Amino acid sequence: MPPSTLHDLLTTHVDNGTVPGAVALVSRGGRTEVQAVGSADAEGAAPMVRDSIFRIASITKPLTAAAAMMLVDEGTLALDAPVSTWLPELASPSVVRTPSSPADDVVPAVRPITVEDLLTFRAGYGFPSDFSYPAVQLLFSDLQKSGLDPQDTPAPDDWLAALGRIPLLHQPGEAWLYNTCSDILSVLIARASGTGFADFLAERLLVPLGMKDTGFAVPAADLGRFTTSYRPTPDGKLETVDTPEGQWSSPPRFASGAGGLVSTADDWHAFARMLLADGAGPDGRALLSPDAVRRMTTNHLDEAQREASDLFLEGQGWGYGGSVDVDERDPWTVPGRYGWVGGTGTSAHIVPSTGTAAILLTQVQMTSPVAPAIMRDFWQYATTV
Structure with a gap:
């Protein structure tokens, strides 16, 4: 049985030392639940808050795919x-x-x-x-x-x-x-x-969606909300990987479409709402065509390609920039769910058939492509509430 509340779920994993803190968001049918639990660092110096900023790693990939599909929609790319x-x-x-x-x-x-x-x-x-x-x-x-x-x-x-x-x-x-x-x-x-990737993403996607805390670096004024990044050690402790003043405190030479963004739960939720609205932004203006969204969220792999990729894909196929759940035999999948996980301890998915968005942000790196227990518990909660 999943925990009765999202707060309980996150608290369980904070209390057992899995993560110093986490922010989770689940939305469906106009109702949004957000919980921020624990601390932004292992020392407990700063509380985790709803707008804490995380290195989102590979949940950058769906945004990159969306940016490419904007150029396909307008005919620049085919x-x-x-x-x-x-x-x-x-x-x-x-x-x-x-x-x-x-x-x-x-x-x-x-x-x-x-x-x-x-x-x-x-x-x-x-x-x-x-x-x-x-x-x-x-x-x-x-x-x-x-x-x-x-x-x-x-x-x-x-x-x-x-x-x-x-x-x-x-x-x-x-x-x-x-x-x-x-x-x-x-x-x-x-x-x-004809423009830098970071500038294109900001102009065409981030600004129209109001994703004010998403980018490839954290401004100095916002470093107080930026979480410290950790990885588990063999003895069960947490080792610091990057501090707020570290690699993301200044713009990179290479704006990585694979994993370079920082963001917040509410910002990724704005992107999720756009996908669930068939590409429409908050003002109703189309940022992506419905066909582009359909292509992004449809599996394009055949069975042999999926099976050869079983280290990364668990009961999943691949759309554009994210996985698509296709195998109902896997207990962790929800048919049609689209999204992905990030190696820094993040996950973000939508379920178009139910209008669900589920985003979990932590600051502890995954130790393998297999999703950790906190993600699996969160997915179970998100699909049962």
């Missing part, structure tokens, strides 16, 4: 267009002969990478279940952690030039691979729109 029109660095990719082959044992790509390949994570770049493959190791060593270490990541042109020297792990369209495609999308959006 889903079947080769990305080489804007990203010549990826015009002639090579592919390792087998995923485990040496990085110099390659064959030519049989077709170009398309915009939709990036949106569905089937471009051939990214992380499989086995991180030991030589081509995957190059993604770590040559590109660095664009989402988690923003100040240590090269500028977009340098980043993409480095990526262009790395072979694909699979032929375009063949397999789902995690993460890298969202960062490629951020460069594509910048070049196709």
Whole structure:
């Protein structure tokens, strides 16, 4: 049985030391419940509040997909267009002969990478279940952690030039691979729109939705609401990863579409409401077409692609920028639910059929792609209230 209240659920995980604090939001049918519990840091110096700011990591990805679909809606991009029109660095990719082959044992790509390949994570770049493959190791060593270490990541042109020297792990369209495609999308959006990705996202999505606390850095005046980031240690303690004055206190060279945003529960909820309203903003003006929202929230993977991605996808397929629950046998899935989780301890989903939005923000990093107990308890609560 789930806890009787959202406050009880969060308090249980704060009291057992899983997280110093958390903010959770559940909305459905015009009713919104928000709870902020615990502290913004492990020392308990600052209470967690409703508008506490978090590094949201990979729940950045749906916003990046939405930004790309804005350019598709207006005709600047086409889903079947080769990305080489804007990203010549990826015009002639090579592919390792087998995923485990040496990085110099390659064959030519049989077709170009398309915009939709990036949106569905089937471009051939990214992380499989086995991180030991030589081509995957190059993604770590040559590109660095664009989402988690923003100040240590090269500028977009340098980043993409480095990526262009790395072979694909699979032929375009063949397999789902995690993460890298969202960062490629951020460069594509910048070049196709003629403006920086951070500026495009702010002008076209964040400002119209009133997402005032979302961006790639936290202004000095708001650092008092910015949570400290932690990771669990083997002995059960919490180790500091980043402080409010750390990596997100100044704009990065690379605005990572895969995991670079900071945000609040209410801000992500504004984005969720737009998706649930078929792309309409708070003033009723269409930010996305209903068809764009449908494509984002529809599974595009076949069964073989889903099964090969079981390290990341639990009973899920993939839409554009987020997972889509498709397997009713998994106890943690809700058919049609769209959204994703962030490695810094965040999750955000919508259920279009019920009009539900469910957002959980914590400041403790996940130790594996498998969702931790606090997320699973929260999902169960969100689908039963």
